[in-house]
Amino acid sequence: MKTLDIATVSKRSGLPASALRYYEEKGLIASVGRQGLRRQFAADVLQRLNLIALGRAAGFSLDDIARMFGPDGRPAIDRERLSAKADEVDRTIVRLTALRDTLRHAAACPASDHLACPSFQRLMRQVEGTR
Amino acid sequence: MKTLDIATVSKRSGLPASALRYYEEKGLIASVGRQGLRRQFAADVLQRLNLIALGRAAGFSLDDIARMFGPDGRPAIDRERLSAKADEVDRTIVRLTALRDTLRHAAACPASDHLACPSFQRLMRQVEGTR
DNA sequence: GGGTGGCCTCAAGTCGGCTTGAGTTCGGAG
DNA sequence: CTCCGAACTCAAGCCGACTTGAGGCCACCC
Incomplete structure (x- = not known):
């Protein structure tokens, strides 16, 4: 070998x-x-x-x-944990999607102060909501 | 106040x-x-x-x-950086999506050794591909 | 056969984002 | 008034995942 x-x-x-x-x-x-x-x-x-x-x-x-990795060296992967992790990753995706939309809005919105922009606030709440 | x-x-x-x-x-x-x-x-x-x-x-x-935050304390956000960050987050989302699918497969696939499973390998390459 | 560059070991350092501990000072309840 | 609990400051510690530095060894190229 x-x-x-x-x-x-x-x-x-x-x-x-x-x-x-x-x-x-x-x-x-x-x-x-x-x-x-x-x-x-x-x-x-x-x-x-x-x-x-x-x-x-x-x-x-x-x-x-x-x-x-089991002591034998082969992957001895716990399916439940994998599944749980997949769900967790999924939640992260949802969160990041809301976040990406917020960022895009902030980049495009002409308002000088985002804090005052209603749609920015709505997006921010959406990001919060996924926690 | x-x-x-x-x-x-x-x-x-x-x-x-x-x-x-x-x-x-x-x-x-x-x-x-x-x-x-x-x-x-x-x-x-x-x-x-x-x-x-x-x-x-x-x-x-x-x-x-x-x-x-500018020295005045107001958000002085650089739109280009925000946009770039949004793109970056987007790439992360794509990557995590492939990852989630891989995890779900690994959790469901009956093969004892994932490394030998063709669809696992394909999914893994997909995750790699998004780097 | 002698450089030299890349590998070796082991210990210590780095980085970000806080937390923890020691010793101090108060505001508010009884 | 007197306490208690909570905030204060400042320095030090912690965690994960490595990297870096010092001091040595050796395979390979000329």
Whole structure:
């Protein structure tokens, strides 16, 4: 099995080597050995890093993510938590949508003081309402 | 003009008093005086705090937000930046939508190993694609 | 075979946004 | 009047996710 040098993994994943070492320390990824001093990784580490990036984007902490990989190293993902997270992300989307509309309005509205603009106020309340 | 005690502002805004003091120190809000030791705020501070929360939700840092209030204290919002931020939020929404779909799939898909599931992989690439 | 650049370890530092703790001062109730 | 609880100040601490720095080792290129 061809292994990847840390520099290669860094280049392909876009993560600095220091972050990869940090992830290894946290148990998120594992190196398969060394060549001299240099860590070597199995090729599937790249997919794992994608998965980690996915989790991060979903708002999971690195510790959360570490717990999602079973001790065997395979993803042992709790479906309920995923579902809950999907709902949470969904709420975030609703919120951000209201927010985006508010920002667009503020950018376009000619009123000098947004605080005085009724539609700005309405939009702001809408953002509030989604909390 | 009726002024609000810091405790009242804290209660109504949901922010701890320490955060309000911190915001004041950063120049995000201003107290109008003291009653004994206690800060008093003008009533419109609540709206200002809403605005600040809005900015935070949009991903602005407190420093960014501070710069958006002119030295006169009125919002002196740069329309271009708002527009740019709206676009950014929009991209985030697209990204989160793909993410939510991926999470939902992972929660529902019976495959034991998501990495092997073609539709999971497709969804993951979609999330990647929005970066 | 000797540079040199990139990897190594370990500890410490950074950043944003607050929170916490110690020690102090009051406003308002009893 | 006397207390209590809450606000005050100032400095320090915390959290997550890394980055940076110092001091060493080594593979590879000429």
